Amino acid sequence: MQILYWILVFLGTFSAMEFMAWFTHKYIMHGFLWALHKDHHHKDHDSWFERNDAFFIFYAVVSMTCFYLWSYEAIWYCLPIGLGIMAYGAAYFIVHDIFIHQRFKLLRNANNWYAKGVRRAHKIHHKHLGKGDGECFGMLFVPFKYFKR
Numbered sequence: 390m391q392i393l394y395w396i397l398v399f400l401g402t403f404s405a406m407e408f409m410a411w412f413t414h415k416y417i418m419h420g421f422l423w424a425l426h427k428d429h430h431h432k433d434h435d436s437w438f439e440r441n442d443a444f445f446i447f448y449a450v451v452s453m454t455c456f457y458l459w460s461y462e463a464i465w466y467c468l469p470i471g472l473g474i475m476a477y478g479a480a481y482f483i484v485h486d487i488f489i490h491q492r493f494k495l496l497r498n499a500n501n502w503y504a505k506g507v508r509r510a511h512k513i514h515h516k517h518l519g520k521g522d523g524e525c526f527g528m529l530f531v532p533f534k535y536f537k538r
Contacts, residue, residue: 402473
């Protein structure tokens, strides 16, 4: 029975991270920390790294804290929470940085309905260069209208 709880907590955490990514992107990255996110929408540097890359550190610290609490404080649900956060971070990195922005030249030929919808939604998001008037702040679950055409 414990494995069922573990799986439910992991899947719940992974799913909740999409909401957290949307919320963080809309209200923090396009809000009071726009100065860190701005270079992702409007390149003003020659480096492979962006100031925007600093945002991953927050969730990495939360995930590592969960691993610590599981390992040293024996709080069982912290392991699936930490793994759910880490798995979402890996999925986000693969979809956003590798697939969409091609920071590594991989997954260039993915052309199924999901890939097209996610690319389309992200392209619409990036057509706005400023911090306001944005749309489609999620990453893995985007509105169905982006899958039509």
